[in-house]
């Protein structure tokens with residue numbers, strides 16, 4: 001039985017959100033049928049991490065979500081007969097609960113919810129040293145997460161990675177939504193299609209009609225929140241400079257991942273992500289507006305050369321970092 005955090009009762013909405021994201025990664029939720037983009041992107045990350053993992057290693061998955069990276073890591077280690085202590089960390093109850101449900105039966109997995117309320121009732125991130133409770137990680141993986149961390153928080157986060165890694169340990173991360181000079185002209189950032197959907201729907205008549213009934217300030221606040229769901233990507237150099245400031249040496253590689261158009265639709269219709277179409281009322285009308293906008297955006301990307309009739313190409317960057325050089 002897994003240890004650590006487990007969710008209090010989830011609302012039906014939270015439950016549906018976690019299941020939908022899991023199904024965006026695994027066809028029909030079947031762990032043996034990962035979506036092509038998920039399998040391809042995460043396996044490159046695991047290729048970097050695996051040589052450093054042995055029996056008894058303490059491995060942290062920073063930004064576990066519904067378990068996509070952890071599930072693939074455990075499959076690989078199970079097949080090799082390697083047993084580790086895996087510590088899963090995430091702030092999002094709806095997605096993390098799904099990881100807990102999927103991995104609850106495993107004794108080798110520990111869960112830490114990474115947010116808590118401070119004395120004034122404000123939500124804050126917990127520190128890695130508290131979550132690891134004195135343990136040092138041999139390997140930290142962070143898949144598809146660091147581009148979601150606000151740039152102002154990255155230096156401190158990298159210091160935490162550095163302080164909580166064993167001396168010979170490594171940190172590996174990937175991101176498909178980060179700017180870098182490595183990205184070829186015919187390849188997009190992972191979230192470009194979804195930022196495109198947001199732009200398509202920004203002036204949508206039905207959406208604007210609902211927004212016009214809000215107070216101006218409330219409407220502006222609601223719009224700012226939606227713009228944060230798929231933030232404009234920042235440069236890879238921001239992460240590298242934070243890591244190097246925390247004492248890490250860096251090796252960077254990249255990889256192009258094909259993202260099937262049907263998988264893209266499944267991805268953007270995950271309730272938490274489909275919020276980009278709010279305040280359109282959830283349901284078939286909103287989903288239809290998103291599907292139409294996505295089809296249009298992918299057609300434009302095909303013209304621009306970053307997509308085909310089957311889907312789009314996304315650019316992934318992989319970082320491998322150690323403190324020992």
Ligand SMILES: C[S@@+](CC[C@H](N)C(=O)[O-])C[C@H]1O[C@@H](n2cnc3c(N)ncnc32)[C@H](O)[C@@H]1O
Pocket residue numbers: 025042062063064065066067068069070090091092095114142143144145148149150
């Ligand atoms: C795209 S998911 C990746 C999940 C998993 N690693 C995978 O490969 O499927 C990104 C995760 O990062 C978490 N996240 C978002 N903002 C974060 C932040 N500021 N700090 C830490 N984690 C964050 C989210 O809750 C989400 O579960």
